Amino acid sequence: MTPRPSVLYYCQHSVGLGHLVRSLAIAQALSEGFRVVIASGGAVPPELAVPSGVELVALPAIGSSDGRGSQLISLETGLDLEEVWRRRQNVLGTLLDEVRPVALVIELFPFGRRKFARELVPFLERATSLDPAPVIASSVRDILVDSKYNQRELDDCAALQLNRYFDAIIVHADPNFATLDETFRPSIPVEPSIHYSGFVVRSAHRPPRLRPSAPEVLISAGGGKVGASLFRAAVTAHCRYLDPLGVRTRVVTGPFVDPVIVAQLEADARGCATLEISRFEPHLCEAMASASMTVSQCGYNTALDIIRAGVPALVVPYDADGETEQAFRATRLARKGVVNSLSMNDLTPETLSGAIIGTLSMRTPTVTFDLGGSTETARIVSDLVEQRTRRVLSLR
Incomplete structure (x- = not known):
């Protein structure tokens, strides 16, 4: 042969x-x-x-x-x-x-x-x-x-x-x-x-869009190496502002987050039954489609998962140290109505919770990309x- x-x-x-x-x-x-x-x-x-x-x-x-x-x-x-x-x-x-x-x-x-x-x-x-x-x-x-x-x-x-x-x-x-x-x-x-x-994309198949009975927010940042500021703001925003509104939040840290940071997030989440910290999600797009909305950075794969999931999305593009790629992508997607965007410079528990509440009611358009x-x-x-x-x- x-x-x-x-x-x-x-x-x-x-x-x-x-x-x-x-x-x-x-x-x-x-x-x-x-x-x-x-x-x-x-x-x-x-x-x-x-x-x-x-x-x-x-x-x-x-x-x-x-x-x-x-x-x-x-x-x-x-x-x-x-x-x-x-x-x-x-x-x-x-x-x-x-x-x-x-x-x-x-x-x-x-x-x-x-x-x-x-x-x-x-x-x-x-x-x-x-x-x-x-x-x-x-x-x-x-x-x-x-x-x-x-x-x-x-x-x-x-x-x-x-x-x-x-x-x-x-x-x-x-x-x-x-x-x-x-x-x-x-x-x-x-x-x-x-x-x-x-x-x-890992699969061109669009997962079924599931609508949870109560608001559920999925938060992720790819591998997680540069996601610590988003995760910290998300945990505080949930405990202070979202939990009292009946919102459930799951934070997927990714495998590359410093274990010390993960331990801090888990400690901050203790006592809050509506907040979950997990390290890895192998089927992120499907998890997005099962949530009410998603919060993430705006890397290539994450952006495509958002498009495939068809879920309301808030992005916080990584733009530190002269990085422009994610902000460029976020701007293009925001113009098409696919995402809402929050700058890293404006990221606080207060601004994040406000943006999440605004995005929960977002109507997502049907977009067609190759x-x-x-x-x-x-x-x-x-x-x-x-x-x-x-x-x-x-x-x-």
């Missing part, structure tokens, strides 16, 4: 889980036609299921000591960061030799993950030297952070790397919502082909591989 062609997928998540969740959804679709190996460079919580048919290789893990990914740290006990870098490069090189991919998908780089250029540039150099070389695609979300003081310089650097190493850019967005050129503006022309896949991004990405990759194969054969 002829072995199936292979796709090697690189994904590094340093702060939250969104990048890995999206990559796993794409990998599952790719596995219909390819052997798929994901090289994952961040901490993978045991609660996160890897789809059958997808092989996940855990690189020695690198994380971030802050919410911006600006200060990288080793997550491997007993190994300093330099040793982790060395081991990762060895694993990546071995994977390239053993998998011999027909396609190499790099998540976010070179638009982001610039601190990982030290391993990715040698990796890409090695990949382009293979005979035959794989198709190389950059996989990127709908909106990029574009607020750095030297943003044009960073965009130009990314364009140069795209032109040197990449064959295609796959933008996981509906172009009716956002396009790449809105947050990526190099002065250098970009040569790789640009493809819009539609939004990537949610077929996983399947379409697999089709794009397959077409790129087929085109490369025909080109190679024609030259022989």
Whole structure:
């Protein structure tokens, strides 16, 4: 039996889980036609299921000591960061030799993950030297952070790397919502082909909308690493203002919240029977659809869960330290009436409780976005591989 062609997928998540969740959804679709190996460079919580048919290789893990990914740290006990870098490069090189991919998908780089250029540039150099070389695609979300003081310089650097190493850019967005050129503006022309896949969701199925008999609020912040301020405000808002109104609240902290913060939240919630603290919800979209409303940040996956659930939603986009991606997305969704938005700068127990009460009566519009991004990405990759194969054969 002829072995199936292979796709090697690189994904590094340093702060939250969104990048890995999206990559796993794409990998599952790719596995219909390819052997798929994901090289994952961040901490993978045991609660996160890897789809059958997808092989996940855990690189020695690198994380971030802050919410911006600006200060990288080793997550491997007993190994300093330099040793982790060395081991990762060895694993990546071995994977390239053993998998011999027909396609190499790099998540976010070179638009982001610039601190990982030290391993990715040698990796890409090695990949382009293979005979035959794989198709190389950059996989990127709908909106990029574009607020750095030297943003044009960073965009130009990314364009140069795209032109040197990449064959295609796959933008996981509906172009009716956002396009790449809105947050990526190099002065250098970009040569790789640009493809819009539609939004990537774990399932395009919209869960049934359940209406609880009493008001129920679900609060989450993705992996939770930068959600502490929202969680603290939510617990206080519930105990002071929402509980007396008969509202029930569930806070899902996510697996990356500091255990000390979780213990504080649990202590503050004791004695309040209408407030629940939980660490992880594997079916967040379904949980949203079962609540009266949801409160969250506005990352890629969370925003799509809100759209699929069709539930009244309040978002508090993470916008600290020059982060613009979530605020951009929240503004677009608010204009369409999909969410209400509260700035982090305005977040207090009082403003949060008021916004929650206002959102409970919100009427959610029916919005139509392309949610077929996983399947379409697999089709794009397959077409790129087929085109490369025909080109190679024609030259022989």
